[in-house]
Amino acid sequence: MSEHDTSTDTCYLHPDRPALLRCSRCERPICGDDAIEAPVGYQCRQCASGGQRVRRLGDLFVRPLVSQTLVGVIAVLFLLTQADRSTVLGTFGLVPAAAGVEPWRLVTSAFLHANLMHVAFNGLLLWRLGEMLEPVLGHLRFGALYLAGLAGGSLGVVGLAWLTASTPLAEIPLLGWVFATSPFGVTIGASGAVFGLMGAAMAGMRARGVDPWRTDVGSLVLLNLVITFLLPGISVGGHLGGLLGGFVAGKLLFVEASRARSAAVRTAGLAVVVLLATMLLF
Structure with a gap:
């Protein structure tokens, strides 16, 4: 018929x-x-x-607005703070001994940078990792992830300074040279949060059955860890704390879309708890 x-x-x-x-x-x-x-x-x-x-193909792509906004804010602040950099760093940089009485330093320090190479390197990594993660996680979960990496980095800096002041860590050969951190030194930079993004990317790959060490992300992490331990003047605590914080956050955030909002709230809440605990260390 x-x-x-x-x-x-x-x-x-x-x-x-x-x-x-x-x-x-x-x-x-x-x-x-x-x-x-x-x-x-x-x-x-x-x-x-x-x-x-x-849905059109273009509707399926989530523009990484949060990561791009963060890069823009970091770049603008770098330009604005060059006129009186020492005063700005002394007021808003992370000084572990002052974390308990001036808690804003735990957050503001992540938006300040020492020089053009410092801000360009962190900005580039943040931009590229944001393009990778934000379309997958969405704006809310990505924002929570960034906060978790930032909190982990601050905890790493303050935690190593506390160990340096409370234990003979600085006197131990090699370990003291690598990990000892002055409680009165100033730490700045978005590296802790950026390491958090790398840690979350690794957690997401593991959740999907992919060995992250066999990917470009694993190579990126290894390269940055080598730089962290070999070059002087780099915050070991900030990098390791951010990496661990991002990995833990990634385990919480890479869940099905039906629980995306609750995962973001839990992750942001955990980051706030970490920041409060960091304040209490000193």
Whole structure:
């Protein structure tokens, strides 16, 4: 039997108009004005409104607005603070001994940088990792992840300074040279939060059954760890704390979309708890 001829039918929504085709869902005749393009064929307006929304390819991509905004803020602050850099660093840089009485330093220090190479390197990594993670996590979870990496980095800096002041860590050969941190030194930079993004990327890969050490992310982590331990003047505690904080946050955040908001709230809450605990260390 041949396919039904719609030339003698009228549109069931507009009986005064001839039907040009049939709805691919309910198979009722429809005119051209009532034909809505669907993933397969055309649907009438009633079926299209009740079915799954048709999404364009561009709708599937989440623009990394949070990471791009963070890069912009960091760049602007770097330019604005060059006129009186010593005063700004002394007021907003992370000084472990002052973390308990001036807690804003735990956060503001992550938005300040020492020189052009410092801000360019962190900004580039933040931009690239944001392009990788934010479309997957969404804006809310990515923001919570960044806060968790920042908190982990601050805890690492203050924690090593506390160990240096409370134990003979500084007197131990090699370990003291690598890990000892002055309680009165100033630490700045977004490296802790950026390391947190790398840690979360590794957690996400492991959750999907991928060995992160065999990927570009694993190579990036190894390279940055080598730089951390070999070059002087780099915050070992900030980098390791951020990496660990991001990995733990990634384990919480890479869940199905139905729990995305609750995972973001739990992660942000954990980051706040870490910041409060860091204040109490000194």
